[in-house]
Amino acid sequence: METKKWEPRIVAFLCNWCSYAGADLAGVSRYQYPPSLRIIRVPCSGRVSANMVLDALKSGADGVLVSGCHPGDCHYISGNMYARRRLALLKSLLEFIGIEPERFNVSWISASEGKQFAEVAREVTEKVRALGPARHLVKDF
Amino acid sequence: MAAPKGSVLVVGGGIAGVQAALDLANSGFYVHLVESTAAIGGRMAQLDKTFPTNDCSACILSPKLVECGRHLNINLLTLSDVESVEGEPGAFRVVVRQRPRYVDTEKCLACGTCAEKCPKKVPDDFNLGLGKRKAVYLRFPQAVPLKYAIDPEYCIYINKPGRCGMCAKVCPTGAINLEDTEKKHVLDVGAVILAPGFSAFDPSVLDYTGYGRFPNVVTSMDFERLLSPSGPTEGHLQRPSDKKEPKRIAWLQCIGSRDINRACHGYCSSVCCMYAIKQAVIAREHAGKDVSADIFYMDMRTHGKEFEAYYNRASDEGIAFHRARVHTVSPAADGDLVLRYADEQGRVREEEFDMVVLSVGLELDSRALDLAGRLGVALDADNFIATDTFRPVVTNRPGVYVCGAASEPKDIPQSVMEASAAALEAQRLLHGARWQETRTKEFPPERDVHAEPPRIGVFVCHCGINIAGVVDVKDVTEYAKGLPGVVIAQDNLFTCSQDTIDQMAKTIREHGLNRVVVASCTPRTHEPLFQETLREAGINKFLFEMANIRDQDSWVHQNQPEQATKKAKDLVRMAVAKVARKQPLPYNSVPVFKSALVVGAGVAGMSAALSLADQGFPVTLVERKDRLGGHAVKFYRTWQGAEVKPFLENLSRQVLSHENINVRFGVTVSDVEGSVGRFHTTLSDGSALDHGVAILAVGAESYKPGKGTFARDASSPWGRETFFHGARPDVYTLLELDQVFIKDPSSLSGANQAVFIHCVGSRIPERPYCSRVCCTHAIDQALKLKELNPDMDVIMLYRDIRTYGQREKLYQEARAKGILFVRYDLDHLPKVGEEGGGLVVQAHDPVLDMDVRFNPDFLVLASAVRPRDDVGGLAKLFKCALSEDNFMLEAHMKLRPVDFATDGVYLAGLCHYPKPMDEAIAQAQAAAARAATVLSRDEVPAESVTAEVDTRKCTGCGVCVRICPYHAVSPDPALRVAVVDTGLCKGCGACVAGCRSDAITLKNMGNEQILAAVDAAMEE
Structure with a gap:
């Protein structure tokens, strides 16, 4: 029986080389996690701009996850380092405009960390679920 | 020789064979890759992690296997053995016997239904018998080819025809062929590369280890499988007897290595020290830091790049290292084990452990021994395939080359280097036939879709029951039909099967589709296949998007079918929205200047230059000095006993007289523009050249204690010690002593005593790496001194003797000849002083626990190999990186040991890391082989998503x-x-x-x- 509880919708930007592969491995290993993530594959976490995160929240996402290679392991040498700085700044901006910090999550998951991916997915989902729907940036007409 | 054949036989589908096959196939040769098991991958596929980066072994290997499997110019022959090789270099006739697979690889989709239904459980040989598989099996999850096979030894039907046959009944594509028979292939090839790999030593012959008697004594290969997520315990560390998580684990080193008495293997297996440390580190990652890990060893041999740092880190993290050889393993209560050993002071100790891992050595596989016999390839005294000092991958049989652990125990990067080197030797022989037997894929011209509105086709995959068992595929397909821009949506049982692919191409043409979405598995494995289908159907391959509804949906929401179906619809909608906005992209490529720049004219640089020039590629060889040879001119002989001078004279002569080599003395590189295929480099004299590739082989320097570069760091354990080097004529570095051997060896014959100090400038905080070559070099010199005067006392003050691989025989010989070895550590450094005009050396003997004094006639310092100070500038010009130790940093420490991260730039020799001459030559040839993958083409592909x-x-x-x-x-x-x-x-x-x-x-x-x-x- 499927339980009917509110399922948050979380946009996940995953880098192609590590975290997207980690998410695949979670599947190969059949680690179960809530069906809340909508994964978007990007070449590198360094590709993720503030614009993309804000757009997700504007479109009605209840949370956002960005995940890349572990610092030092970037396929593109240093992309995740830029991501780390950029997303830290963005997080404080989001807090400033009144969005709970738990809604915006950044993690580093390698291609071999399927289990960790499932754990992060669960953790992020539960954090966002506890906060309820996000309507801060959504225009209601 | 008549026109040679343009194809090559590679025997062995491990990492070495795979690398050799890829290098050849990517530079214009057709390759037959023969593998005796059902899938390529070899030993590396069985490993959990690799040292020193702790990369997941299967993850880094898998892309190479996939490339090999998909390569148009590699003919993969699995379950096959080479029966005979007749003929001569350039024209061999090979007979290969292929055992039946009983599964049609054209039809098998690897859905796994057969294995699910197969009633016969058998020991899984991939997991070394630690787990079970079915009689119909996939060798491992990432197997290439990803096709099932039936094990005839266990299959019920094959043993009793008429019984069972369940697999054939349930196979959805009719791929099972229980009447399959052996096939014989006759192949005409120009060259043969042997990469048959190794077997792990079987310790059941060593009674004292308890292997085979006590279930919790396992080999290191067993332990790899126990750590592996795809292994029998899914990566949960459990000991075999009671599935308990072990909390006290011991590793016993040198099981079947460095043991002439019981194991009959005198050589060192080179890799075991590092893999034991790695296993200890990973075991603690799996089972917690409260796991105690104890390694019992003789000498800790961490002689490779970044190895010493790994060792230091493990030691700091609390892994215990005991310099002791365990003499008995006996049982204790509850499956525990007691180790009895003598510590360094000779005290007998007993300690209890939950589990014991035997670090087993490497030996040539018995089937490879037979193969060598059939092919007439000579073996050396240790039963490895024999090679020559200066031609490290050449066997005694012309046209037959060897790479990997079959010629000496070695690690993965060294095997990969040799694989490329073997590919180079084959090309040198066959370059006239390049592109003669290869095939190229032809695609129809692409339709211009710019002006068309999106016409999207959506193909939703059932993946057998993998997706359809959870997601309502029909519902998703119906939903997709209503999405904007979608003109057709279909569902397929297996979208990746050959017939569906053909059907898809037809559908694209018939419906005039200009965008395609496939909702199935992951783009990481299947995007290239579908993109190729788009090209075959005449549209640009970038007008494609995948929705991952298996790995990231049905497999992770198995108990929530409704939610999973909803998510699948979302994912398809996202893919449709995205693909509608995609545009055709150009297939970018860069034209190639078919010439090379080699920087540095030492042995590595000259070898690389000749390797390319012999194939007809023009080479500019740039040398900052006014002579060839680099440091090699200072060397007396290699560890195999070959004098360097005649080799070097011959090599220099070839380089100077070669029509394709232009040597530029007295210049350096001052500026570099461009990228792979089209570099434009300016030299220090203002001249400039265009070249397609560059090989950096600028070498390293010998550390000279007397020149004051030692103690820049006041915390150095040696302080400002100079050992009177440069101040007294009776203090030599190794290279300085070689000079005496070359010029005036008799001047040393009268000496009564010589002292060597090892690790001068290596393995200290300011220079933490091991210089790899000095132990062997010093011991060979000690033996030379014994040749000159057998009565001379020779004393070696050492930390660990690192005569890795077959170099160990020099160490054995030195011990047999009475050369005295006294160990020191950083807390008890030898002291050098002057006394009555002579030298006095004081050391602390740890066995006697007392100070000893020597008054040698001369002192030899086994000083470090250090990177050149100017190497950073050159690296920067080519946008290459340096490691923490300031050696040049390769693209990947394991699998791309001669490539830089910058395409088209390669490295060789001591600028990469200290190494002996045979390894430098192999690496130079490897660099040339990698360079040839570019130079052999008119253009090289470049990224399109820019x-x-x-x-x-x-x-x-x-x-x-x-x-x-x-x-x-x-x-x-x-x-x-x-x-x-x-x-x-x-x-x-x-x-x-x-x-x-x-x-x-x-x-x-x-x-x-x-x-x-x-x-x-x-x-x-």
């Missing part, structure tokens, strides 16, 4: 220029905007996210496409 600047929006702020890790973005000084060099751009998109003006975008991965997917994700 950044693009909207010059109307660009303010010329330069942020993107600073961000780009590939220096692909540069400012246009005239227009004051950023310009992207598409030949350099790798498509990471860091510049896009960094742009303040939204002026730079990534083609098909721009905000337009990504935000469309985001918005679509949130639609209901």
Whole structure:
């Protein structure tokens, strides 16, 4: 029986080389996690701009996850380092405009960390679920 | 020799064979790759992690296997053995016997239904019998080819025809052929490369280890499988007897290595010290830091790049290292084990452990021994395939080459290097037949779809029951039909099967589709296949998108079918929204200047230059000095006993007289522009040249204690010790003593005593790495001194003797000849002083626990090999990186040991890491083979998904220029905007996210496409 509880919708930007592969491995290993993530594959976490995160929240996402290679392991040498700085700044901006910090999550998951991916997915989902729907940036007409 | 054949036989589908096959197939040769098991991957596929980076072994290996499996010019023959090789170099006739697989690889989709239904459980040989598999099996999850096979030894039907046959009944594609028979292949090839690999030593012959009697004594290969997520315990560390998580684990080193008495193997297996440390580190990662890990060893041999740092880190993390050889393993209560050993002071100790891992050595596989016999290939005294000092991958039989652990125990990077070197030797022989037997894929011209509105086709995959067992595929397909731009949606049982692929191409043509979405598994494995289908159907391959509804949906939401179906619809909607906004992209390529620049004319540089020049590629060899030979001119002989001088004279003569080599003395590189295929380099004399590739072989330096470079760091344990080097004529470095051997050896015959101090300048905090070559070099010199005067006392003050591999025989010989070995450690450093005009050396003997004094006639310092100070400048010009130790940093420590991260630039020799001459030559040949993959082509492909600047929006702020890790973005000084060099751009998109003006975008991965997917994700 499927339980009917509110399922948050979380946009996940995953880098192609590590975290997207980690998410695949979670599947190969059949680690179960809530069906809340909508994964978007990007070449590198360094590709993720503030614009993309804000757009997700504007479109009605209840949370956002960005995940890349572990610092030092970037396929593109240093992309995740830029991501780390950029997303830290963005997080404080989001807090400033009144969005709970738990809604915006950044993690580093390698291609071999399927289990960790499932754990992060669960953790992020539960954090966002506890906060309820996000309507801060959504225009209601 | 008549016109040679343009194809090569590679025997063995481990990492060495795979690398050799890829290098050859990528530079114009057709390859038959023969593997005796059902899948390629070899031993590396069985490993959990690899040292020193702790990379997942299967993860880094898998892309190479997939490339091999998909390569148009590699003919994969699994379950096959070479029966005979007749003929001569350039024209061999090979007979291969292929055992029946009983599964049609054209039809098998690897859905796994057969194995699920097969009633016969058998020991899984991939997991070394630690787990079970079925009689119909996939060798391992990432197997290439990804096809099942039936094990005839166990199959019920094959043993009793008429019984069972369940697999054939349930196979959805009718791929099972229980009447399959053996096939004989006769192949005509120009050269043969042997890469048969190794077997792990079987310790059941060593009674004292208890292996085979006590279940919790396992080999290191067993332990790899116990750590592996795809292993019998799914990566949960459990000991075999009671599935308990072990908390006290011991590793016993040198099981079947360095043991002439019981194991009959005198040589060192080179890799066991490192893999034991790795296993201890990973075991604690799996089972917690409260796991005690104890390694019992004789000498800790961490002689490779970054190995010593790994060892130090493990030691700091609390892994215990005991310098002791365990003599008995006996049982204790509850399956525990008691180890009895003598510590360094000779006290007998007993300690209890939950589990014991035997670090077993490497030996040539018995089947490889037979193969060598059939082929007439000679073996050495240790039963490895014999090679020559100066031709490290050449066997005694002309046209037959060897690589990997079959010629000496070695680690993965060394095997990969030799594999490329073997590919090089084959090319040197067969270059006249390049591209003669290869095939190229032809595609129809592409339809111009720019002006058309999106006409999207959606193909939803059942993947057998993998997706359809959870997701309502029919419902998703119906839903897709209603999405904007979609003109057709279909569901298929297996979208990747050959018939469905053909059908898809037909559908694209018939319905005039200009965009395609496949909702199935992951693009990481299947995107290339579907993209190729688009090309076959005459549309640009970038007009494609995948929705991952298996790995990231049905497999992870198995108990929530309704939610999983909803998510699948969302994912399809996102893919449709994204693909509608995609545009055709050019298949970028860069024309190739078919010439090479080699920097540095030492042995490595000259070997690399000759390797390319012999194949007809022009080479410019740049040397900062006015002579050839580099440091090699100072060497007396190699560890195999061959004198260097005649070899070097011959090599230099060949280089100077070669029509394709232009040697430029007295110049250095001062500027580099361009990228792979089209470098433009300026030399220090102002001249410039265009070249397609570059090989950096600038060497290293010998550390000279007397020259004051030692104690820059006041915390150095040696302080400002100079050992009177440079101040007294009776203090030599190893190379200085070699000079005496070359010029006036008799001057040493009268000496009564010589002392060597090892690790001078190595393995200390300021220079933490091991210099790899000095132990062997010093011991060989000690033996030379014994040759000159057998009565001379020779004393070696050492920390660990690292005569790895077959170099161990020198150490044995030295011990047999009475050379005295006294160990020291950083807390008890030898002291050197002057006394009555002579030298006095004082050391602390740890066995006697007392100080000993020597008054040698001369002192020899086994001083470090250090990187050149100017190496950073050259690396920067070619956009290459340096390691922490200031050696040049390869693209990947395991699998790309001669490539830089910058395409088209390769490295060889001591600028990479200290290494002996045979390894430097192999690496130089490997670099040449890698370079040939570029030089053999008229153009090389470049990234198509590249950044693009909207010059109307660009303010010329330069942020993107600073961000780009590939220096692909540069400012246009005239227009004051950023310009992207598409030949350099790798498509990471860091510049896009960094742009303040939204002026730079990534083609098909721009905000337009990504935000469309985001918005679509949130639609209901």
